[in-house]
Amino acid sequence: MRKNMIEYAVVCAVGRVRKNNEDNFYCCGHIREDVNSVEDAVFSGRTDANANELFAVFDGMGGEACGEVASYIAANQSMLFTRSKDAYTEYLQELARQINEKICAATEARALVLMGTTAAMLQVCSEDVFILNSGDSRIYKLSQHELRQISHDHTAAAYGGNAITQFLGMPEGYEPSPYAARGKYRQGDMFLLCSDGVTDMLTDEEICRIIDDRMDVDVLARALVNAALDKGGVDNTTALLLRFTK
Numbered sequence: 001m002r003k004n005m006i007e008y009a010v011v012c013a014v015g016r017v018r019k020n021n022e023d024n025f026y027c028c029g030h031i032r033e034d035v036n037s038v039e040d041a042v043f044s045g046r047t048d049a050n051a052n053e054l055f056a057v058f059d060g061m062g063g064e065a066c067g068e069v070a071s072y073i074a075a076n077q078s079m080l081f082t083r084s085k086d087a088y089t090e091y092l093q094e095l096a097r098q099i100n101e102k103i104c105a106a107t108e109a110r111a112l113v114l115m116g117t118t119a120a121m122l123q124v125c126s127e128d129v130f131i132l133n134s135g136d137s138r139i140y141k142l143s144q145h146e147l148r149q150i151s152h153d154h155t156a157a158a159y160g161g162n163a164i165t166q167f168l169g170m171p172e173g174y175e176p177s178p179y180a181a182r183g184k185y186r187q188g189d190m191f192l193l194c195s196d197g198v199t200d201m202l203t204d205e206e207i208c209r210i211i212d213d214r215m216d217v218d219v220l221a222r223a224l225v226n227a228a229l230d231k232g233g234v235d236n237t238t239a240l241l242l243r244f245t246k
């Protein structure tokens with residue numbers, strides 16, 4: 001029997017009107033190492049679906065170059081965690097707790113008021129898919145030509161439109177409450193993890209139209225990011241795309 005595989009691709013690009021990139025990611029051992037670079041970070045490949053692999057997108061916040069610090073801490077902690085852990089079925093809650101703790105410590109060490117990052121994380125463990133998200137970075141599932149958001153937006157219109165009510169790096173006195181869920185996948189299913197640089201520019205229908213294609217996932221991830229940038233690209237734009245195959 002042929003084993004299940006995951007084809008993956010990530011494109012992380014600075015926005016059209018931004019001078020820095022506050023997005024980061026973790027994808028099969030890769031993160032955006034140079035937080036000062038405005039060059040696109042691009043990775044693609046294949047991995048075993050039984051490898052207990054992690055995929056994640058982080059969108060930093062905090063201003064004055066703190067956003068990229070927070071998202072880098074999240075990406076780097078993801079790498080350290082997945083390299084050192086004993087493999088077990090569901091670890092996203094523990095990883096999110098560690099990231100929150102690391103960012104809070106860095107915020108205090110820098111004598112800052114606040115620094116944080118959104119998170120959209122997906123773990124594949126054999127036939128199971130675990131997700132966790134905090135903030136407005138999203139996770140979508142495309143199955144049999146139907147696109148569905150499976151993450152939960154933590155925003156409050158009452159606090160200024162799209163104000164974020166949950167993130168990693170929440171200080172003492174605030175309770176981090178990320179959304180977590182568990183599901184399955186079929187052969188051919190695709191998952192998209194993305195920052196709001198994608199979803200603020202493109203509707204779900206536009207996203208579905210772009211990625212619902214049999215082209216290589218690296219081509220589709222690039223097409224999605226380019227479409228968001230072409231629509232204005234007011235924010236940094238990261239798309240991490242997965243396809244399950246044999």
